[in-house]
Amino acid sequence: xxxxxxxxxxxxxxxxxxxxxxxxxxxxxxxxxxxxxxxxxxxxxxxxxx
Amino acid sequence: xxxxxxxxxxxxxxxxxxxxxxxxxxxxxxxxxxxxxxxxxxxxxxxxxxxxxxxxxxxxxxxxxxxxxxxxxxxxxxxxxxxxxxxxxxxxxxxxxxxxxxxxxxxxxxxxxxxxxxxxxxxxxxxxxxxxxxxxxxxxxxxxxxxxxxxxxxxxxxxxxxxxxxxxxxxxxxxxxxxxxxxxxxxxxxxxxxxxxxxxxxxxxxxxxxxxxxxxxxxxxxxxxxxxxxxxxxxxxxxxxxxxxxxxxxxxxxxxxxxxxxxxxxxxxxxxxxxxxxxxxxxxxxxxxxxxxxxxxxxxxxxxxxxxxxxxxxxxxxxxxxxxxxxxxxxxxxxxxxxxxxxxxxxxxxxxxxxxxxxxxxxxxxxxxxxxxxxxxxxxxxxxxxxxxxxxxxxxxxxxxxxxxxxxxxxxxxxxxxxxxxxxxxxxxxxxxxxxxxxxxxxxxxxxxxxxxxxxxxxxxxxxxxxxxxxxxxxxxxxxxxxxxxxxxxxxxxxxxxxxxxxxxxxxxx
Amino acid sequence: xxxxxxxxxxxxxxxxxxxxxxxxxxxxxxxxxxxxxxxxxxxxxxxxxxxxxxxxxxxxxxxxxxxxxxxxxxxxxxxxxxxxxxxxxxxxxxxxxxxxxxxxxxxxxxxxxxxxxxxxxxxxxxxxxxxxxxxxxxxxxxxxxxxxxxxxxxxxxxxxxxxxx
Numbered sequence: 001x002x003x004x005x006x007x008x009x010x011x012x013x014x015x016x017x018x019x020x021x022x023x024x025x026x027x028x029x030x031x032x033x034x035x036x037x038x039x040x041x042x043x044x045x046x047x048x049x050x
Numbered sequence: 051x052x053x054x055x056x057x058x059x060x061x062x063x064x065x066x067x068x069x070x071x072x073x074x075x076x077x078x079x080x081x082x083x084x085x086x087x088x089x090x091x092x093x094x095x096x097x098x099x100x101x102x103x104x105x106x107x108x109x110x111x112x113x114x115x116x117x118x119x120x121x122x123x124x125x126x127x128x129x130x131x132x133x134x135x136x137x138x139x140x141x142x143x144x145x146x147x148x149x150x151x152x153x154x155x156x157x158x159x160x161x162x163x164x165x166x167x168x169x170x171x172x173x174x175x176x177x178x179x180x181x182x183x184x185x186x187x188x189x190x191x192x193x194x195x196x197x198x199x200x201x202x203x204x205x206x207x208x209x210x211x212x213x214x215x216x217x218x219x220x221x222x223x224x225x226x227x228x229x230x231x232x233x234x235x236x237x238x239x240x241x242x243x244x245x246x247x248x249x250x251x252x253x254x255x256x257x258x259x260x261x262x263x264x265x266x267x268x269x270x271x272x273x274x275x276x277x278x279x280x281x282x283x284x285x286x287x288x289x290x291x292x293x294x295x296x297x298x299x300x301x302x303x304x305x306x307x308x309x310x311x312x313x314x315x316x317x318x319x320x321x322x323x324x325x326x327x328x329x330x331x332x333x334x335x336x337x338x339x340x341x342x343x344x345x346x347x348x349x350x351x352x353x354x355x356x357x358x359x360x361x362x363x364x365x366x367x368x369x370x371x372x373x374x375x376x377x378x379x380x381x382x383x384x385x386x387x388x389x390x391x392x393x394x395x396x397x398x399x400x401x402x403x404x405x406x407x408x409x410x411x412x413x414x415x416x417x418x419x420x421x422x423x424x425x426x427x428x429x430x431x432x433x434x435x436x437x438x439x440x441x442x443x444x445x446x447x448x449x450x451x452x453x454x455x456x457x458x459x460x461x462x463x464x465x466x467x468x469x470x471x472x473x474x475x476x477x478x479x480x481x482x483x484x485x486x487x488x489x490x491x492x493x494x495x496x497x498x499x500x501x502x503x504x505x506x507x508x509x510x511x512x513x514x515x516x517x518x519x520x521x522x523x524x525x526x527x528x529x530x531x532x533x534x535x536x537x538x539x540x541x542x543x544x545x546x547x548x549x550x551x552x553x554x555x556x557x558x559x560x
Numbered sequence: 561x562x563x564x565x566x567x568x569x570x571x572x573x574x575x576x577x578x579x580x581x582x583x584x585x586x587x588x589x590x591x592x593x594x595x596x597x598x599x600x601x602x603x604x605x606x607x608x609x610x611x612x613x614x615x616x617x618x619x620x621x622x623x624x625x626x627x628x629x630x631x632x633x634x635x636x637x638x639x640x641x642x643x644x645x646x647x648x649x650x651x652x653x654x655x656x657x658x659x660x661x662x663x664x665x666x667x668x669x670x671x672x673x674x675x676x677x678x679x680x681x682x683x684x685x686x687x688x689x690x691x692x693x694x695x696x697x698x699x700x701x702x703x704x705x706x707x708x709x710x711x712x713x714x715x716x717x718x719x720x721x722x723x724x725x
Contacts, residue, residue: 040349090646095694109705287627
């Protein structure tokens, strides 16, 4: 591979995007599971005799 | 007319197969490192033998078929279909030598289940299995399903008209199949390793939290991360994730499975900074919607039938199995006899349908794929709209998958054909299983589990299941993994090769 | 006099019956979980995992290919010295406790809350030895493989890169 001149800012930006992307995916999956827990909770609440 | 398949075509396939064998030989020697770490010296010969045989076969193939001709699409498709079979035959050797399975067929079942990322297991006594042999099983899933199948669908299946929506949209660049395979595999490998390491650390921490000792938590964490990201579902314990009895361990498994089930094209653009895409994409929308809908249904069923009564129980048992099924992972927290006998029929059928829908296209998951389901749903709406509007009105559909694309008839046809293929195989498999005398729900569950490469079991898959059923499931796993059409192309090519090959030989002799 | 006779008879009966009060099989528990729910059961099996959590512990026991989790005190878990793995057969223990098909305390797990946990027989090491035949075969095949690779690479002018691309 040819040596390319890249500024530190560019490298930083690329890596930040990478890390932010991974975080986004993890957060998204967690939010999805949280939604599922909420659904379970609401259903269990609706079912239990008050 | 279909062009003749001649010697040249078989040479191209054989040559590339030889190259793949050489790569596999290196792969099969990796567990030696694990054997050395754990002092399991007696297992080293198993891997040396496998590696040696693969190396010899690969180079003999290269020697006799050496060619510089470029690979075309038909060669690539045949190569893929053949690779999955032959690689698993070779990979079964250590399992067979280590007596990890009760017969040679079982060893093949196990390794095919590994390579296709299914996770149905017929291994005996997993709890007393050597670390190296166990690592080998998990590595098969990571390489075959975590990397291999994504490379194949991005670079090979994406070139066929029927699966054109799968094509790699990272950098539009026309190039030959081989260079594009190499370039794409590098990118996929990088991303897979990143998720593997993050997952392993998370699993290890969760393992320590559940009270596991450091050594096992690192090993188990690494193995489960490999199979979790690959949505494979093998586990280092016979109880699967139930062994750990911990909410956090299960949460890590679910998060990793959901990430593994996301489209690689999506990973690519999200990691490049286009994070909004994740919410705009038709596929993730469909996937999240069906996931939440199915978990609502299953929670409701389990609560109303009094199988489980608390929020935690419904989430950790019901929703966990569902997420595991929908992402086609196959981690389980319910023992299979309990699943088959204690759960009512409705949740079992809901899970079977979730398996058939599967995760996202171009991901490690199996099934029809959310992208196709999304496209089909959209097509239905479009058709209704078309019927209601005057004939002169032009109705055009669009869908957003990485970029806005028109909903053309080709796209719809491709999605419908693949979906039909899966449904046909599902019906056939269910009928065959029922023919062996199993219950309807259990048969549906087990068939979709094998066909969609899930790995949850209702107790049918075991070393003592009938041989005919083992072979049926092996065929289902193979065809399901390669999206049905690939296998049909290979069979047609072989038939053509044998039939036309005779013609070719006659021509030559005359 | 009568009291002693009754005692003797009951002792004899117990002696004969004791072996008949067999431990329930884990497979039986898994397959008939509804019938055993909330009942006191006795199971016997090999320890394949101990996960200590504060003053309690999860002990996973394996019997005849099926495994189940046992929730016991950390004190009881300390009796276990060998956990089953590739080089060990774990301790065999007998557990008497309440069976839950969906435990309310542990997120719906199928488990046994142990009341008593006794060590039946201690575990031991499994001797694993290197097979000279397989070792020789492995080495021969590997060396042949490498030689064939070198031969083909030289003969056909193939690149040495593992992927070959």
